[in-house]
Amino acid sequence: MNILPAARPQPMAPRVAIVHEWLEHYAGSERVLEQLVLMYPHAALFAIVDFMPPDRRAFLGGRSVGTTFIQKLPFSRRYFRYYLGLMPIAVEQLDLAGFDLVISSNHAVAKGVITGPDQVHVCYVHSPMRYAWDMQAAYLRHGGMERGIKGIYARWLLHRLRNWDVRSAAGVDVFVANSSYIARRIRKVYRREAVIVYPPVDIDRFHEKMLPRREAYIVISRMVPYKRIDLVVEAFRRMPHRVLHVAGDGPERDRIEAVAAGAPNIIFRGRVSDAQVLEMMQEARAFVFAAEEDFGIAMVEAQACGTPLIVFGRGGACDIVRDADDPEGPTGVFFEEQEPDAIIDAVERFEAMRDRMTARACRANARRFSHEAFRQSMSDVVGQAMRDTCARRMHTPR
Template sequence: MNTKQLRVALVHEWFVTYAGSERVVEQILKIFPQADLFSVVDFMSDEDRKFLGGRKARTSFIQHLPKARTSFRNYLPLMPLAVEQFDLSGYDLIISSSHAVAKGVITGPGQVHVSYVHSPMRYAWDLQHQYLNESKLTRGLKAWIARASLHYLRLWDHRTAHGVDSFMANSAYIARRIEKVYGRRSAVVYPPVDVERFALRQDKSDFYVTASRMVPYKRMPLIAEAFARMPDRKLVILGDGPDMGRIREIADQTSNVQVLGHRPSAVLVEMMSTARAFVFAAEEDFGITPVESQACGTPVIAFGRGGACETVNTGRGPDRTGLLFAEQSVESICEAVERFEQSEPIDPMACRRNAERFSEAAFKEHFLGAVADALADTHYATTFNDPKQWILRTETPQ
């Protein structure tokens, strides 16, 4: 087998916090520990940087612009230019972890570019009008500047899709979005969930739980309002964010809705493990918390669009792990809770088994397979013989 070292570049939009897309980067680095990191900006603290093994990304000129640390998103119109300045000509394999501009890096015909897409740029495509409304950019000169900028971003985003050799989507829902926006097929590789952090628990209490960042699209106040209409059912809410004030107003008017705010991870795990069910009202591209809930053996009641349709088993057999509701409305949530309580009990073991489909080990296997397929379609197939087996030799020892 050829022992040539595969030169790998990993491009991510920005490093400012450790969230869902950064978990993907963490796992990719375990597969390709030799990869060099590139990012528009990198403002991770030394403490948070542990998932990167302490390494820092090579950043763009935006890193040094005024107020970039706190307001780097304001430089979005400059980000296409920024990622195009990365010189990646010395690499065999370029992996982009993209939800905005990372996939737009420039590569040559002798290189392989694999893009793991968390989502095409939502605010430039199907969520443009929602973004403009929430940003109060519906009238005036600023609104027209924003619309023109998003138009330019759409043109650039579509054009740069031609520079990607192989797309991966983090769900079938996103694969459909990729096909609609870029006209390209993609392999579905679900993001890694640390299911081992959540122990299976068979005994459940009589309360329901929800947990999330309290931002508008998560629809957390909607869940609180629904349970306020069901005073005989208890709801525990964890998280923090802009919608916290509205949620506390609802909770103050009833005794069955308890708001715990932001709590340590151990408290979240305890609440998820002992709850009767986890309630989820967002339309997510994938949605990690419903999978974490199932890893505890806790069923899920979720809005029936987006990733939840793929992570929650809703059949009538022994593999059922929850149910879905049709609308993001108080009435629909109340009806779903009633339906849940009247249906056959859900086996915690079934929930756990389903969650394990999205484990870190499963991600590694499927990601490796997709990269190997991309390499096999190029001259690297002859350079490395069996790309997947060769890649395995580059991994960090377990």
């Protein structure tokens, strides 16, 4: 009688919790959440509050979302950000004891969830909370809180948030940064190293158009101060032989249009549809970007359309653009100062080497930031974190 050897027990799939900051609009951090949900279809989902409209919830796959007590506080639907001082307490009350793996998507407080010694906590950082750290002065100035009782209270609150932010970082097993720039900020603020996993971009929605390109350069952005669209407009006002199309709206629009001073080579398109954005990117001579961003998804979308970039050489742009020295071929040029003269110089350098920047190279470069690339990289990071935790558990004396 043959006796078959007993089958080895199969390891159980880890129980996964995903902690998002808050659900209100579908924006950059929600793109990351959408991919995490696809990676872990049985994961439980948590957030500080959930006010995502019914018509924008499809990416959640019908999941219910566990929320905190802030969800039920007065006026929280419109003003939940005013409860920022309570958010550290709120996120610490989430009960995650039944999960093996916790993935937090953090730009404020999500990483502060409490986990145990046998749980793995991987934190994807869009940015440490900028208004509490290096952007505090700008935040207070923009909010009119530089002086008076409101200013004193805001500084006290941000001081407490900084202390909590550093302390709660100790509960994270692995930090993941969305760019080299954010990895440096994590090192500066938390004294921790981070793995870099670029955020997911829908590359297939932005594709190259096989038609001759027009002569126009483009800027597509919300018109707010830090985007520095005024610098680009001033630079092209001084280059009347170069055409610039500016798309977008926002509180800075009137001031930016005044900078153009009726220059006929600068065309303001206003708010444009997604289809118009795609068309502008496909037909542009180059995409100009003057802001310092944590990453910069619009730059990747332009590259996916085969469009070269002329960008400020700080922040996430340094991870996106392949410059003149790159062995795989350049896909754009940098300027090193947020000044019109620097932009003019960059445009001239771009024109001198434009023939070296092929649409194929730009498109291939964009592939590094695809949905598939994100999921594979995150899967590798999480798998290594789980293995490391298992190894430590086996070698810990009981």
